[in-house]
């Protein structure tokens with residue numbers, strides 16, 4: 001069977017003016033030259049996309065947005081549509097991040113619409129699911145992530161699901177410095193993969209990439225990536241430091257620095 005290609009994505013959140021983001025991109029371009037065995041994605045703020053795009057040209061690093069609206073255009077003040085992102089050079093978009101779900105009223109329905117918009121307009125959706133601490137403490141983790149996954153992928157074809165990258169991000173681990181243990185993460189990754197298999201068939205589940213996110217750092221990435229169902233990482237805080245992100249992309253000495 002073909003191995004899944006690892007993917008490491010940096011979510012820059014609301015950090016970086018256009019010039020700061022371009023400087024970070026230049027540092028990453030230099031550091032990551034020669035990395036060929038890992039797909040690398042960075043998601044700057046919208047206002048920095050145009051500044052970062054030319055820096056990343058011919059690097060293989062994929063430009064992504066941090067969100068996308070479900071409609072192709074319309075009277076939606078403050079939103080950004082998939083065709084706009086595509087023209088701005090994006091190849092991917094983060095969808096359903098817990099900060100969107102928790103702070104900005106994102107629901108399973110809106111997440112589903114945003115996943116579809118990505119697929120309709122050639123963007124790779126990075127679909128985030130994850131439970132809160134209260135949900136974990138109430139032993140509801142599996143129900144919560146299954147519900148989020150099923151809702152987001154409802155009605156898609158197996159071929160479409162193959163183009164979705166899933167990210168398991170326990171809310172209690174995001175920005176807290178408290179990472180899920182590799183065993184905790186693996187349990188949920190294996191569960192999500194099995195669920196994809198039940199809904200869309202074994203080949204889709206085998207090929208689907210599932211990233212872990214939540215306080216991923218240079219000192220925990222190797223153990224996380226040693227788990228059989230963890231195919232990469234969605235990195236927040238540590239993606240803002242070129243040195244740390246570089247080390248995460250080169251997990252387990254996979255692509256040692258020359």
Ligand code: PGA
Nearest residue numbers: 174175214215235236237
């Ligand atoms: P963190 O964020 O790495 O800072 O915990 C991860 C994320 O929000 O995607």
